[in-house]
Amino acid sequence: MVIHSVTNRNTKIKSRFALFGGVYSNYLALEAALQDIRQRGVDAIYCLGDLGAFGPHPDRVFPILHNNHVIVVQGNYDDSVGNALNDCQCGYTDPRDNHFAQISYDYTLQNTSEPNRKFMRGLPPEIRLTVDDQNILLCHGSPRRTNEFLWESTTSDYYLEHLLEVQRADVIAATHTGIKWNRKLDRGLFVNVGVLGRPENDGSTNVWYTLLELRTDSSWTVSHIPVAYNHTALAREMQQEKLPDEFVDTVVSGWWTTCLEILPSKERRRGKH
């Protein structure tokens, strides 16, 4: 567990939320994460969008989400698949990245049932919560754009302070980049909750979700939780579905092999490719 933004450990926890993003059809990681979340006990579970992409059998994540009462924000992928758009709106610019993104998108669109696509179409682009006197904004990319990349190394404090101010939020939680991070600011807290769909380019096969705890002194604790799951089974199913070897490689190695050109230099250097 990676714990950040701890303020006062002597205070008690008033509320605890589990948040994750980017399921990317990885139903095995989703099941493993939810089992871990249930053991810890939370007040609510939120998914910040992108249910499909990358992995096999996209319809399998929906009953798991529904049965566990997961509240879902719409990601760019959900908007695209739900409305049968031409591409995933991921925001890539490199031809190779776009090539693999389109393979992933075409497979996911073809293999997502109409009832599940209707569910995706109806998802809200953001969710606002008030817990005690704390205002929490849950979104996919950023509060202003579903597919905005908020990377740790290219997002200034000034910009995050601005977002917290104009959104009148004490906490903003987002995902979309595929790599977790968080930052405590004067006005509040920004958290990228990470993704369950694929490892985060660190050579480990586990994926990540985030626990957000409100304490009795109104401070927040952010804990990024690693989730191990049967990644070899997922890789086998991806091969059976004839998904690209590059995707399978990422699942078994923990290193990104696609979507690389969108990474800023600090995040890119941490990877292998």
Added chain:
Amino acid sequence: MPSVNLTHLDELWFQVSGTHCNLTCDHCFISCSPHNRSFGYLSLSDVQSSIAQATQEGVREFYFTGGEPFLNPEMVDILCWTLQHGPATVLTNGTVLKEEWLTKLQEAERQSRYSLEFRLSIDGFSPETNDPIRGDGTFDRAMAGVSLLCEFGFLPIITATRIWDEESDLEVLSQFKTVLKAHGYSRPRIKLLPTLQIGAEENRTRGYLQHEVVTDTMLSDFDQHNLVCSHSRIVTDRGVHVCPILIESPDSNLGQSISESLVPFEINHGACYTCYQYGSICTNASSGNTLSTTEPTVNPPDTARDDGDT
């Protein structure tokens, strides 16, 4: 004529070396050269003043261009200071870099939470394709700059202006990667740019045609975030301008302060048409503002991933 509002100041640019450059490229959209001093240098103090103003607007990141930024004797200090406040990108031709500068910049980036990006211009994958545009010997000098940056652990974004047919993009990209790997850049990052038919490029090929303008109709159902003027401004020694491309146009100068520059801009220039066609060509891919310039292909010629650095 359509007008574009600045929705938020995402990127603040600096014309940090004015129009002074050690090279005289045939396609330069503001005709920079060793003798062009129509725009002057910005000092560290100038940059600090503008960044202080921009932070009040919630600015996200900073870009430095020229001319050749590293002709400015304060460039290294400027970047080191900026990295304490936000992400920084510097656009260089890579021919004047020194080890002592990169030592300082490497340490400044290590101590910063933010990325320092080098965008290094090379317009062909060989001396035969690059040098006719950028000058004799510039390919070898730029590649030496690439190798030096790699030695210091940087991953420069190679920016190449498309002086070939757009249909050849994938082939050119593949050749670029092969050459860059041969020069020690094992996982090259490449950004392709369209030409801008102004400045020296207007003489090399042609200027904008009369119909190459953005109309109100074209902007209906168009995401204006793809236009750089909707989220950027640039500081020069004359004031704050609308975007890095149009600084020589008198109407681009929007005032003397950041706050004065936060006004709508009429996009009545030919270069606005290129920005409309390709998206915010000036910003980095990680900002996610650029439209895809190449349609996905069924079988791209180079789908092999790049090897990791060792």
